[in-house]
Amino acid sequence: MNFEQYQNYLIDTASSLLSIDSASGFTTNVTDYLLKTVEELGYPAYRNNIGNVIVTVEGEDDTEPVALSAHVDTLGLMVRSITSDGMLMITSVGSPLLPSLDGEYCNIHTRDGKVYTGTILSLSPAIHVFPDASTRDRDEQNMAVRIDEIVHSKEDVEALGIHAGDFVCYDSKTTFTKSGFLKSRFIDDKACSALELTLLKIMKDNVIKPKHKTYICFSTHEEIGYGGATLPKDIKELLVIDMGCVGLDLTCTEEQVSICAKDSSGPFDYEITTRLVNLAKKYNLDAVTDIYPRYTSDALALWRAGYDTRAALIGPGVQASHGMERTHIKGLMNTLELCAAYLELI
Structure with missing residues (x-):
């Protein structure tokens, strides 16, 4: 599959998302945009009581549902x-x-x-x-x-x-440079939300299904700690798509996809994380495995809400997180391809 043909869609979608004010607790405008975009792509979607947008994609096998989750709320x-x-x-x-x-x-x-x-x-x-x-x-x-x-x-x-x-x-101050960098506030996590919309477009354009029934989730309270607490109850596996950390003794750069083995809440699921590492090797993706000692995600909110769900986390390397952030189109595309590999679209 030629993923490069979707770079412009990814960039345009990220720019649109980043232009919408959506601090945690003030996300109706951005979820309206998501519902309209998903409807145009032809997928069923709904906004749950707390505001998360959930898109349902039927799979080849609907008995073991999985989910991808990125968040559209910001600081x-x-x-x-x-x-x-x-x-x-x-x-x-x-x-x-x-x-x-x-x-x-x-x-x-x-x-x-x-x-x-x-x-x-x-x-x-x-x-x-x-x-x-x-x-x-x-x-x-x-x-x-x-x-x-x-x-x-x-x-x-x-x-x-x-x-x-x-x-x-x-102001997000969003800029895409000629050298391929995305400079903006709120790359965490609107860039990954744009990746999820790009995945939906890829599946539509190529008339392909994931192996398992898949929920594409856009959470709206991640930055304040409970975005993942109201995802669909039947999820067996959750792949969180959030920013990868860059700095200190971490390996990741902005051009890579980072696979998080452990954040501040503890290790992620061993089997899923190993599977992601092996998929990155199989498809020659530029990926690294790192530890995030000052980091939590929607996975922690999901576990604290009592879900019996295994989870892992990946994301493009993002420099200067929660400040004036930056990543690179190579990091975004490596993340996109790893998500597609996880869903067995390639």
């Missing part, structure tokens, strides 16, 4: 309070690398559907004014959002309809 912020001079104090959604947000543009989404733009700044933002401009901590107590509206007081801000609990979604 983000919420308005914690409004200062007397009209700045928005923030609280984190998930675990964004806050120092990397100093100076980033953002959208403020109100409960009545209005969207305002702003900038996330240190509370000592000017070198000509504040003696601690370069040294002040960049954290929730020392950063705020400056709204692009004429406001001088808390009352001015509230008159716009902005209140505590409104979501603040910052």
